[in-house]
Amino acid sequence: MTDAVSDSAAGDAPPDRRARPQLTILLAGPRGFCAGVDRAILIVEKALEKFGAPVYVRHEIVHNRFVVESLEAKGAVFVKEVEDAPVDRPIVFSAHGVPKSVPDEARQRNMIYVDATCPLVSKVHREVERHHAQGRTIVLVGHAGHPEVEGTMGQLPPGSILLVEKPADVETLEVAPGAPLAYATQTTLSVDEAEASISALKRRFPDIAGPKQEDICYATTNRQASMRAVARRSDAVLVLGAPNSSNSNRLVDVAKDEGVDNALLIQRAAEIDWSRLRGVATLGLSAGASAPEVLVDEVIEACRARFDVTVEEEVTAVETIEFKLPRALVV
Template sequence: MTAERKPSITLKLASPRGFCAGVDRAIQIVELALAKYGAPVYVRHEIVHNRFVVESLEAKGAVFVDELAEVPEGRPVVFSAHGVPKSVPDEAERRRMFYLDATCPLVSKVHREAERLHEIGRRIVLIGHAGHPEVVGTMGQLPEGAVMLVERVEDVARLDLDSAAPLAYITQTTLSVDETADIVAALKVRFPAIEGPRKEDICYATTNRQAAVKSFAGEVDAILVIGAPNSSNSLRLVEVAERAGCKRAFLVQRASGIDWAALEGARAVGLTAGASAPEVLVDEVIAAFRDRFDVRLEMLETVREDIRFKLPRALEA
């Protein structure tokens, strides 16, 4: 008796995908701090938006807290990759805490840009998602009221601003490139003199991962994005896939979350991972497909990434 033959399927694997340099640096900071100072090392908020990563670090001795008040005296604390309001390091300094800042350098760049614009007298419009830690951190670099948040094109018409006022816009680093371009266009129509950032705020990793998804969105029956439901860049990848013509685009945290019924009839599936999702979860999903299908794997590389960010001096030795 012969085993039943598995149906064939093609998995198109996006490259680049998964960890970006900022996420890799943030995780290294926690791991190196544990190695140098011993457990526990405290981390304010999720270091990156991925439960697998957070739980892996917890198993090594990291303790995640919401506020600095939860950190015992004498223990190191790490600030997450998303960045924090200025009030957080100010509080740490007042309490003479030893802290390591894992803010992505590209988020820090947006912070510096916001400060520069404020210093030269610009009112600032921030394109981003309300409540996201990066947005909270960016708005917290300046006095209350200095930054106005815009989430969608329709919000531009509701801005209570003089069109002749000196204005500038900045953006969250993990937005949809296309959707953000639409919002910027609307801002420029309403406020022709509005100033933009010197260099694009949406980070290279977000841009590259979205471009990779677009490259195969029209060639597959479905797309799976591995990432967390609170991960902005992962959610944007799903939206980008849908806008690029793939009607079956799904966010999954790991293989156990795949809705196989929703993939019924699919012969080609695109696979990518958000910037905070580790490669081990990609391997896990591929293995799950191989359990059910005769898999043909295609790697589709759109650009090669080789960016690395320096670690804090305290951890370099």
């Protein structure tokens, strides 16, 4: 390797093409958009077609600024709460799911609303409702403050769901003696992270009930598996995703678990710290479930300006799942 790689992403001219070092980019497959994200974005686009602009969206439809800004350019307006939208315009709820109080408020205001909650998140909502109806207290494994966790906990009355973020939290969990329990998980957790907390729950509460099928979604599992395969062959890893994207952050964690300390989360190619790639021969590249493929292409092109690039793909699964649109938007 030469020192031709620039030390920052800010304004340094690319090196002379004759001096460019070799770089293999190892693409993780699958990567990027999942079926739930595809569906959520399409819901906003179809709502704009049906109702015209503006269409309001409570919170980011998915955790990606590029996607949000693209929808804003088409006429979507993103707001924090239902009350921030006018009553005479439709509102869409994000893919992460919302507490029951949110559609209740929309109904009270006589608003048209469309729920873009991912069907796999809705599955978790139905599970916790079922366990609650059977008299169980639910333990939710997830990250405090994440919108999906807030949405799931908001399906039931306060106190019906207890949150644990890590195995150590299980040991301090306070439940009534003999109380029947069930657990559920956030869909975007690290597979290993979730399993450690679930194992701790089962050790302390052997009779705890679980979901009929695991809650971590297929897309999260597949992207983490492909990242493991890529990381084992890589000197450094870049993951495209938002800082508040749980599944994107977990991909970075997976890479580091596989021994790649030089694993970074970026939102765009402009954020690449090129000094971190000096001496790197193989760069692993993936994208969280909310990051579009155009951003992957952007990173590859930025690398081509500085390296002699060869692109390979490490495919560990092929995804064919599609989710139907809400009936209100089907023409």
